[in-house]
Amino acid sequence: MSELDDLIDFKTGRQKRVIYSDPDIYEQELEKIFARSWLFVAHECQIKEPGDFIRTFMGEDEVLVVRQKDDSVKAFLNTCTHRGNRLCKADHGNSKTFVCNYHGWGFGTDGALNGVPLEKEAYYNKLDKGKFGLIEVAQIKNYKGLIFATFDEEAPSLEEYLGEMKWYLDVWLDAMPEGTELIGTAMKVELPVNWKLPVENVSGDGYHLGWAHAGAMSVTTSMSVGGLEVGNTGTDNDGAVSVAGLNGHTVLAALDGQSGYGFYPDPKIAVDYLQANRKTVVDRLGEFRGTKMWGSQINMTVFPNLQMLPGLNWFRIYHPKGPGKFEMWTWAMVDKEMSDDLKQMILDNVSRTFGPAGLFDNDDGDNLQAITEQSHGWRTRQMDVYTNMAIGAEHSREEMPGVISDGLVCEQNQRYVYRRWLEMMKADSWDDIPQYNSLEEARATEAK
Amino acid sequence: MIQAPDDIYLALQRQLYYEARILSAAQYDEWLAMLADNINYAMEMPQRRFKEDRTPDRAPRKTPIFDDDMAALKMRIARFNTGFVWAENPINAIRHIVSSVEVFETDDTNQFSVYSIIEVHRSRLDAERKRLTAGRQDIWQKTGSEFKLLTRTATLDDGVVLDSNINFFF
Numbered sequence: 001m002s003e004l005d006d007l008i009d010f011k012t013g014r015q016k017r018v019i020y021s022d023p024d025i026y027e028q029e030l031e032k033i034f035a036r037s038w039l040f041v042a043h044e045c046q047i048k049e050p051g052d053f054i055r056t057f058m059g060e061d062e063v064l065v066v067r068q069k070d071d072s073v074k075a076f077l078n079t080c081t082h083r084g085n086r087l088c089k090a091d092h093g094n095s096k097t098f099v100c101n102y103h104g105w106g107f108g109t110d111g112a113l114n115g116v117p118l119e120k121e122a123y124y125n126k127l128d129k130g131k132f133g134l135i136e137v138a139q140i141k142n143y144k145g146l147i148f149a150t151f152d153e154e155a156p157s158l159e160e161y162l163g164e165m166k167w168y169l170d171v172w173l174d175a176m177p178e179g180t181e182l183i184g185t186a187m188k189v190e191l192p193v194n195w196k197l198p199v200e201n202v203s204g205d206g207y208h209l210g211w212a213h214a215g216a217m218s219v220t221t222s223m224s225v226g227g228l229e230v231g232n233t234g235t236d237n238d239g240a241v242s243v244a245g246l247n248g249h250t251v252l253a254a255l256d257g258q259s260g261y262g263f264y265p266d267p268k269i270a271v272d273y274l275q276a277n278r279k280t281v282v283d284r285l286g287e288f289r290g291t292k293m294w295g296s297q298i299n300m301t302v303f304p305n306l307q308m309l310p311g312l313n314w315f316r317i318y319h320p321k322g323p324g325k326f327e328m329w330t331w332a333m334v335d336k337e338m339s340d341d342l343k344q345m346i347l348d349n350v351s352r353t354f355g356p357a358g359l360f361d362n363d364d365g366d367n368l369q370a371i372t373e374q375s376h377g378w379r380t381r382q383m384d385v386y387t388n389m390a391i392g393a394e395h396s397r398e399e400m401p402g403v404i405s406d407g408l409v410c411e412q413n414q415r416y417v418y419r420r421w422l423e424m425m426k427a428d429s430w431d432d433i434p435q436y437n438s439l440e441e442a443r444a445t446e447a448k
Numbered sequence: 449m450i451q452a453p454d455d456i457y458l459a460l461q462r463q464l465y466y467e468a469r470i471l472s473a474a475q476y477d478e479w480l481a482m483l484a485d486n487i488n489y490a491m492e493m494p495q496r497r498f499k500e501d502r503t504p505d506r507a508p509r510k511t512p513i514f515d516d517d518m519a520a521l522k523m524r525i526a527r528f529n530t531g532f533v534w535a536e537n538p539i540n541a542i543r544h545i546v547s548s549v550e551v552f553e554t555d556d557t558n559q560f561s562v563y564s565i566i567e568v569h570r571s572r573l574d575a576e577r578k579r580l581t582a583g584r585q586d587i588w589q590k591t592g593s594e595f596k597l598l599t600r601t602a603t604l605d606d607g608v609v610l611d612s613n614i615n616f617f618f
Contacts, residue, residue, distance in 0.1 A: 045506065046506055046507070047506070048506055049503075052503075052506060089496065090496050090497050090498045090501065091495050091496045091497065091607070092495070092497070092506070093497050093498055093501040093503060094501060094503040095498070095501065182507065183507060183508055183509050184493075184507050184509050184510065184511030184512075185493060185495055185505070185507050185511045186493070186511075187493050187511060187513065187609075188493070188607065188608040188609065189608065189609040189611075189612065190608050190609070190610055191612045192612070193612075212534070214530065214532035215527045215528070215530040215531075215532035215533040216527055218526075218527070218530045218532065219523050219526045219527045219530070220523070230532075265519075265523065327608060332511075343509070344509070347509055347511070347512070348512065348515055348520075351511070351512045351513060351514075351515065352516075352520060352523075355493075355512070355513055356493070356513050356609040356614055357491075357513050357514055357613075357614035359523070359524065359527055361613070362533075362535065362612075362613030362614065362615050363533070363534070363535060363613075364612075365535070365612025365613050366534070366535040366573075366612065366613070367534075369573075369612060
């Protein structure tokens with residue numbers, strides 16, 4: 001038993017509140033989780049041409065993701081190798097070089113140090129420029145349009161890291177032949193909240209919808225979403241599933257094939273699009289995913305900090321900024337084949353529901369901020385919080401991978417997110433981090 | 449650009465002050481009454497780009513924080529009116545401060561282009577102070593003795609929104 005074991009009890013669904021406030025735990029998270037995981041850095045559509053770049057974060061480390069002349073993608077720490085200044089201040093754009101504002105060192109889009117002012121006069125031509133190129137991430141890989149990177153050379157392949165989560169991701173990323181694109185730029189909001197709270201919320205918390213979002217649900221709902229009702233008076237356990245045990249990744253899914261557009265006031269053109277393309281998707285993904293999942297409201301979480309909701313069509317990453325702060329970046333993501341009108345309707349709806357002035361999103365901030373603050377006090381930080389709903393309801397299903405519980409109102413997924421958190425926090429190396437993608441594997445690898 | 453006559457300038461300045469007061473007081477039915485039926489109320493997400501970088505955005509569309517017609521504004525206000533918006537209960541004290549008002553004529557003799565700066569102060573929770581600033585470019589339509597807001601394009605100054613909700617209007 002390590003001290004960390006006391007923080008999380010997977011079996012009973014208990015977490016110590018101190019995990020949301022303690023600076024030492026946060027420092028360990030940066031090392032054990034963010035420095036080792038595969039983190040989303042860019043969608044390929046954001047950097048189409050050579051020299052296109054995006055400035056983003058991996059944990060608290062700032063990185064530049066750059067399209068190369070040979071069409072490959074590299075990611076570098078956004079910091080000058082001379083005196084450590086930030087290299088690029090723009091959010092995105094196209095550039096032939098990155099020149100440091102401090103002394104004028106210039107780097108190519110391939111990261112090589114090409115230009116050093118006064119190289120002859122001040123360095124006497126003895127600077128080995130080959131040793132001062134930008135620092136690259138350890139691994140970078142594209143999964144069906146999404147580019148992930150990791151600082152860990154020892155990390156398993158991206159495919160292995162994602163495991164059977166790929167089967168679910170494909171319901172969005174590979175449903176239509178041309179795949180997905182982000183439309184618009186990132187909507188960025190800073191929140192005084194521990195980064196784990198929005199992740200666990202979207203991973204599995206269907207319970208809060210009918211209550212925390214009662215106002216937003218009242219004015220936007222046009223179709224049933226998992227049987228959820230304003231005032232938290234209803235749920236449909238047969239029509240939806242919580243899926244976990246996928247190497248820490250989770251899925252919360254209605255199984256009706258259309259409720260993704262349930263929070264659009266007038267979803268007609270979206271529903272028409274689903275009908276028109278249903279057969280294509282069934283051909284590509286099979287009957288179950290094509291009819292039950294594609295079009296449904298689905299929350300997908302790629303551990304530790306990427307979430308995407310097909311239907312509501314938002315795509316979001318959380319960048320930690322200390323134990324009590326994070327930045328949330330939200331985009332609208334669509335199928336490339338969608339009509340311009342449908343894309344515009346989706347962009348407007350993403351902004352209107354989950355943007356900075358989003359009808360739903362504006363309900364969550366104060367709750368999650370208060371939980372963070374209620375983990376700081378001398379007494380409260382010793383207390384526990386619970387995700388103990390539907391313990392023992394886990395089962396498996398032939399038609400889909402992972403550990404399944406019924407319904408959207410269920411805390412199974414949060415328990416598995418915290419289980420993964422503990423597994424990574426405790427592990428000295430990837431050899432100690434179990435891989436599991438089914439109920440049997442999840443049980444066999446459960447910590448004693 | 450041609451400055452509007454003084455009587456128009458004064459009338460529109462009064463209108464903006466009145467609007468600021470009712471927005472701070474969340475008297476949204478009165479606010480809706482001063483909007484044209486075909487209102488466009490918009491605010492874009494700011495971006496930071498290099499000045500010399502002339503390449504077009506790879507993202508094919510502008511990203512709105514608001515891009516609302518009358519129906520969308522009514523939907524936002526209907527949410528407030530449900531009584532289920534817990535973040536606004538107790539109310540958060542809010543002040544809308546309008547300044548740097550300029551009024552110009554347009555090609556349409558009954559429409560006026562109005563520039564202003566809006567500074568929104570919110571006192572939230574215990575000791576939390578939020579301050580958001582935006583530039584506004586409006587078109588106000590004169591009908592008889594009344595002015596109605598036809599378009600508002602607000603430009604937020606922050607690249608990252610520094611409040612966890614925008615349960616108000618600029």
